[in-house]
Amino acid sequence: MNPQITKLASTLSLIGFLTACGGGGGGGGGNADNGGEAPLQPAAPLASIQFPTPQSLTNQTSVIVRGTAQDPDGSTITGVFVNGIEVQSDDGFATWQVTVPVRLGTNTLTVETEDATGNIDPAAASVDIRGHTLPLISGANENTMSVDTANNRALMVDNNHDAILAFDLASGERTVLASPRGLDNFINLEPVGSGEALDFSSQLNFDSDAQRALVLEPLNNTFTLRGIVEVDLNTGERSVFYNPNQGSGPQIDRIRSFVFDRANNRLLALDGFSRNLRLMEVNLANLERRVIRGFETVPSDALALNTDNQLLMTGEINQKTVLYSVNLSTGDRELISGMDTDNTLVGNGPEFENPASIKVDDNNRALMMDQVLKKIVLVNLDNGDRTILEGTGVDFIVPVGADFFGAQHAIVIDRDIESLIVVDLISGDRSLLTNNAIGTGVRFNRPHTLADLGDNRALVTDSTSGRLFEVDLTNGDRELVLDNPGELNLQAMALDKPNNRGFFINNTENDPKLVEFNLSTKALRVISSAAIGSGPTLIAPEDIAFSPVSNRVFVIDSEARSLLVIDITTGNRSIISDDSNSGPAFDFPLSFVINRSETTAFVGDEGALMAVDLATGDRTLVSGIDFTTGDQIGASGLFDITAMILDETNNRIFTGSEEAEFTIVDLTTGEQTAVPSDFSGLGFSTIKDLIIDTENQRAFVLDSSKRAIFALDLVTGSRVLVSWSDFNRF
Numbered sequence: 001m002n003p004q005i006t007k008l009a010s011t012l013s014l015i016g017f018l019t020a021c022g023g024g025g026g027g028g029g030g031n032a033d034n035g036g037e038a039p040l041q042p043a044a045p046l047a048s049i050q051f052p053t054p055q056s057l058t059n060q061t062s063v064i065v066r067g068t069a070q071d072p073d074g075s076t077i078t079g080v081f082v083n084g085i086e087v088q089s090d091d092g093f094a095t096w097q098v099t100v101p102v103r104l105g106t107n108t109l110t111v112e113t114e115d116a117t118g119n120i121d122p123a124a125a126s127v128d129i130r131g132h133t134l135p136l137i138s139g140a141n142e143n144t145m146s147v148d149t150a151n152n153r154a155l156m157v158d159n160n161h162d163a164i165l166a167f168d169l170a171s172g173e174r175t176v177l178a179s180p181r182g183l184d185n186f187i188n189l190e191p192v193g194s195g196e197a198l199d200f201s202s203q204l205n206f207d208s209d210a211q212r213a214l215v216l217e218p219l220n221n222t223f224t225l226r227g228i229v230e231v232d233l234n235t236g237e238r239s240v241f242y243n244p245n246q247g248s249g250p251q252i253d254r255i256r257s258f259v260f261d262r263a264n265n266r267l268l269a270l271d272g273f274s275r276n277l278r279l280m281e282v283n284l285a286n287l288e289r290r291v292i293r294g295f296e297t298v299p300s301d302a303l304a305l306n307t308d309n310q311l312l313m314t315g316e317i318n319q320k321t322v323l324y325s326v327n328l329s330t331g332d333r334e335l336i337s338g339m340d341t342d343n344t345l346v347g348n349g350p351e352f353e354n355p356a357s358i359k360v361d362d363n364n365r366a367l368m369m370d371q372v373l374k375k376i377v378l379v380n381l382d383n384g385d386r387t388i389l390e391g392t393g394v395d396f397i398v399p400v401g402a403d404f405f406g407a408q409h410a411i412v413i414d415r416d417i418e419s420l421i422v423v424d425l426i427s428g429d430r431s432l433l434t435n436n437a438i439g440t441g442v443r444f445n446r447p448h449t450l451a452d453l454g455d456n457r458a459l460v461t462d463s464t465s466g467r468l469f470e471v472d473l474t475n476g477d478r479e480l481v482l483d484n485p486g487e488l489n490l491q492a493m494a495l496d497k498p499n500n501r502g503f504f505i506n507n508t509e510n511d512p513k514l515v516e517f518n519l520s521t522k523a524l525r526v527i528s529s530a531a532i533g534s535g536p537t538l539i540a541p542e543d544i545a546f547s548p549v550s551n552r553v554f555v556i557d558s559e560a561r562s563l564l565v566i567d568i569t570t571g572n573r574s575i576i577s578d579d580s581n582s583g584p585a586f587d588f589p590l591s592f593v594i595n596r597s598e599t600t601a602f603v604g605d606e607g608a609l610m611a612v613d614l615a616t617g618d619r620t621l622v623s624g625i626d627f628t629t630g631d632q633i634g635a636s637g638l639f640d641i642t643a644m645i646l647d648e649t650n651n652r653i654f655t656g657s658e659e660a661e662f663t664i665v666d667l668t669t670g671e672q673t674a675v676p677s678d679f680s681g682l683g684f685s686t687i688k689d690l691i692i693d694t695e696n697q698r699a700f701v702l703d704s705s706k707r708a709i710f711a712l713d714l715v716t717g718s719r720v721l722v723s724w725s726d727f728n729r730f
Helices: none
Strands: 004-007 012-015 046-051 055-058 062-070 077-082 095-101 105-115 120-131 145-148 153-158 163-168 174-178 202-207 212-218 226-232 238-242 255-261 266-273 276-283 289-295 303-305 311-317 320-326 333-339 355-360 365-370 375-380 386-388 399-405 409-414 421-424 430-432 447-454 457-462 467-472 478-483 490-496 501-506 513-518 524-528 541-547 552-557 562-567 573-577 591-594 600-605 608-613 619-625 641-647 652-657 662-666 672-674 687-693 698-703 708-713 719-724
Touching: 046 105, 046 120, 046 708, 062 077, 062 105, 062 120, 077 095, 145 202, 145 399, 145 409, 153 202, 153 212, 153 409, 174 226, 202 255, 212 255, 226 255, 255 303, 266 303, 303 355, 311 333, 311 355, 320 355, 365 399, 447 490, 447 687, 447 698, 457 490, 501 541, 541 591, 552 591, 591 641, 600 641, 619 662, 652 687
Parallel strands: 055 120, 355 399, 490 541, 641 687
Antiparallel strands: 004 012, 004 641, 046 062, 055 719, 062 095, 077 105, 105 120, 145 153, 153 163, 163 174, 202 212, 212 226, 226 238, 255 266, 266 276, 276 289, 303 311, 311 320, 320 333, 355 365, 365 375, 375 386, 399 409, 409 421, 421 430, 447 457, 457 467, 467 478, 490 501, 501 513, 513 524, 541 552, 552 562, 562 573, 591 600, 600 608, 608 619, 641 652, 652 662, 662 672, 687 698, 698 708, 708 719
16 A cells, blocks of 8 residues: 555545556566476566556647666666667666657557566556647637538637638547648647738638638738638638728728628628628629618627528517528518517527527528527528527537538537537537547536545536536546536535545535535435534635544635534534634635644645644644735745645645646745646646645646646656546637
8 A cells, every 4th residue: 555645625535546556557577376387487577657647648749758667586677668769767767757759649658678687578568648739729709610511621710829720520630721820739830821810810701612711800900900811721821802991882891790602702791880780792893882781780790691692690679589581682681580570480499599600501401509598509491490409418608600510410619618519410419529538428617626536536526517527547537426507516525435425515506505425326415504504604615624533524715714614413613713813814715634633724825825723723824925924934926725735744735726836835844846847748727626646656636727637747747638628728
C-alpha cells in the first residue's frame, strides 16, 4: 500500500494508487517457480510509465514521458528507450524521463529495456497518447456554418481564430481553409491564403458551384462599412466580393445578413438598424440596388432561399414569431408557419421563439435552430407543420446555427461548445462529432468537485446539469451515476467510503441542503436544510468535509464567512469559527482541509492560507497576507484557492485556484512553490478540485471552465487531458 495523504475537505482519501493500477502498463516479468525442474531464466528489466496516463490527449507535438525501471534479477540496467529514443536518468534508470515526438492521431509510447546480461524486453510498458488540434472552435456566431455535402464536411467561420475551418464529418478531423496565421502545432503551422482579413466575420454563405465561401466582414478596418469577402476554399485566398460603397441606388446602411442567389446573380440583404430595416436586392452585374420592402423589426436576421427561389425570413405577429416567405418581385409576404393576425395557427406543432438560422433542403423542409427553445425546429414548407426535435445526448447551450447533413441528420454549431454536434432528424438524438473527445459518455457541463473512489476511478459533481459522474481515470470514460437536471445543483462533495456513502451540497433555488447519497442504491436523503436541523442557515456553502473521527460534516460558507459543522444525525448546524473568533478574519473562504486527527482545519481565503483550531475556532496565518494586520508569511500569491489537498506525511498542502495557479505550501515555513511548468501542453483555466497520485507523482486536476480532467506531472509540469468532451474556451 502506498503512503496515504488525506483530504477531508472533500473526503478524498488520497491513498496512493496501487502499483498494479498506477502508471502505464508494465511488461517483462520474472519466472514462476518451476519446482526445480529446469534452471530459471534471467528476465529483462521491468518498466512502468508514470506519465502520461494510460490514455490521454495533447495538442503538443511532443510529450515528456517519465517512468521507473528495475531488474528482477538485480542485473545492471544498461538501457531504457521509449519509441527508440534513449531516456535520461541519474540513478541507474530507477527513475527516468525522455521527450518523445507526438504526431496527429493516436501514438503508442512503448518502453524497451535492456540489462547487462543481454536480456531485452521490447515492450516492457506502453501507453497511448492522441495528438489533437486544439482549440477546435472558439468563436462561433449566428449563421456561420454550412454543410458541404459533396465533400462530406462542415464549413464554418471562426471569429477568434480569424479563419475558415472545415470539419470532416466522417473522421472529425479539422482542416484550416483560410487563416492569416498558423492555428496548431500539427498540420496547420502556417497561414493559409492571403488577402482580406477575417477579423470580425459573420454570416457564411457557401457557394458550392464555385467552391467558395462568402462572409460578412468589416472592410477597410472599420466597423461602419460591412461588405462581403469571397474566400477561395481551395487556396484560402481572400478578396472583396461586394463593397456597399460601390454601385447605385438606395444607400446600404449596415448589412445584417445576406444570401447569395446564384441563379439570378444577386445578393439579398437585410440592411439597417432596429425600427428601420430593409430587405434589399443588389444586382451583381451592375451593382444596382433596390429596396424590396421595409420592416420595423424582425425577430432574427436569419434568411434563406426556398426551392421556389422565394426568400424565407422570420417575422412577428401579435408578439409571436412566425415564418414568412417574401415575393422578391413585389415584396409581398406570405405566412408559411405560425400564428396569423386573426389568431389562426398556420401549421401544427409548437410555436417558434427565436430562430437563429434557417436552412432549406430539397424535400421542402426548413431547418431552424431556435436559441430560446434550444431546440431544432423542422418546418414542412408545404403545410407549415412544425416539429421540435427532442431526443437525448449533448445538451445545447448557446446554439447559433444548424444545417442539413443529408435527409436524416443535421449539424449544429454552439457558441459554448467547441465541437460540432450531429443530430439525428428522426430521433432527435445528439452527439459530438467523432474523435473530438477523450473518454466516452455524456459530456461535462460545469463540473464542480472531484472525489477519489480508488482503483483509478473518481466521482465528479456537475453543478448546472444536476449530474453525478463516475470517471475511469485510465481512459477518461464517463458514466452517469445520477441524472436529475432541474432537481439537483450538485456542488461540494465528500465521501465516506467505509460506509459506502457520499455527501454533497444541493443548491437548487438558492436553498442549500446537505444531502446524503448511498453509493450502491443511489438513494438520496436530505440531512440538513433550512427546514431540517437547527442553527445558522447555510447561505453560500463552498466546500465540505466528512470526518470519520466525529462522524460529522464540516462546511465553509463564503458569504457567512464562517466554518460550520453539521451533525448528520439531527441536521443541526453550529459555528466553529467566524468573526467572533481571534486571528485573521475570513474574507471570502472557498476551500479547506482537515487533518486526520480532526484538530485543525486549513482554510484558503483571499490572499491567505490560515489554520483554524477546531477546539477554539481561533485562526492563525500559515501563508500569504493577513490584510487586517499586514503580516505576511511566504509569498502573497494565494488568491481564490478553490482546491486543497493535505499531505500530512510531508507537512504540505497542494492548492489550486480559480486563476489556474497550482501551488504547494510548506506548512512549517509558509513558503509557496509553484508546480513546475514546461510551458507546453494544455493550460488550466479554472481549477476546481484535485486528486494527488503520490505513487506516480502526478495530480488529476478538475477544470470547470474547460470541462475536463487533466493529468499534471508534478515532476516536469507537463499536462495532458484525461477526460474531456469539449472546451468552453481554450
